[in-house]
Amino acid sequence: MKTALMVILPVIFGLGGCSLLIPPECRYLKASQGRATFDEVQQKLGAPLAKVDEPNGMRWLYEVREEQPTHRGTPTGFWCDEYRLTFEKNGVLRDWTHRSFFHGGELRPEPCQAGYERLAL
Secondary structure (H helix, E strand, O other), X not given: OHXXXXXXXXXXXXXXXXXXXXXXXXXXXXXXXXXXEHHHHHHHHOOOOEEEEEOOEEEEEEEEEEEEOOEOOEOOEEEEEEEEEEEEOOOEEEXXXXXXXXXXXXXXXXXXXXXEEEOOX
């Protein structure tokens, strides 16, 4: 019994820790895909940076920026996460993408994609 707990507990804590690395926006969008409406997404994520009408629905753009403080030799910089949401004509969230970019030294980089891209979680 004691050995089983020593194996199971680290696995449980490890899996729980991984959820801390996934941005809250990604967790929300993954859980809401195929059922959330314009209003529900806007209530959770706020107003989008841009909205584009398309023949089959609408596309929204969000950018979430976070400063990375300097720490023992690492440069100060800015993370910029870009979210592109696609809605169906009936207003339901159909699909979304997430890309993450790092900008070194700039306080408010424009545009978000001008930085170095990292693989998004």
